[in-house]
Amino acid sequence: MKRLFLATLMLSLAQISCSKKEEAPKEKPPVADNTSYEPDAFPTVKPANPDEPVATDDISVGKSLVEGADCLGCHKIDAKLVGPSYQDVAAKYTDADIDHLATKIIDGGKGVWGEVPMTPHAGLSKENAKKMVKYILSLKK
Structure with missing residues (x-):
């Protein structure tokens, strides 16, 4: 019985040692954390030539900012x-x-639309928050 056990053990060890070794998994890139914002996460649109005015209006910039933030996780x-x-x-x-x-977008809040609080977006500039609001208000039916 001992011989059978040892033979099985040796065979198992030989099989494991001769099997193809897998490469260590590659490190995954970090996942974006939508609970905090870096100041550069919402860049201000600047013209290619500083002497020319920005051709993009606030509403389309606001739409891009909304789509690039975590807003669509809670709002449709x-x-x-x-x-x-938004309507x-x-x-x-x-x-x-x-x-x-x-200010509500930047500071967050609750109570106006129910008890579920809106997450604050402290890294968002007031200028960009206003552009987001202009986009949202443009969706009036």
């Missing part, structure tokens, strides 16, 4: 997700509320 254009739809926000607010809404 035309339906409630975790937070209100519902646009229906409730006017251009007079741009500063207020930009």
Whole structure:
């Protein structure tokens, strides 16, 4: 019985040592953390030639900023997700509320649309937050 056990053990060890060795897995690139923002995460659009004005309007820049941030994880254009739809926000607010809404994007908040808090976006500039708000308000039905 001991011989059978030893023979099986030796055979198993020989098989393991002769099998093809796998390469160590390559390190995966870091995953973006959408809970915090670097100041450069939302770059300001600058003209190629500093003497020329920026050709892109605030609404299209705002749309790009919204699409590049984590906003679409909680908001949809035309339906409630975790937070209100952008069309519902646009229906409730006017251009007079741009500063207020930009501050809400940066500071976060809760209570206006329910008890689920909106994540703050502290690394976002006030200028870019206003562009995001202008885009959202442009979605008014």
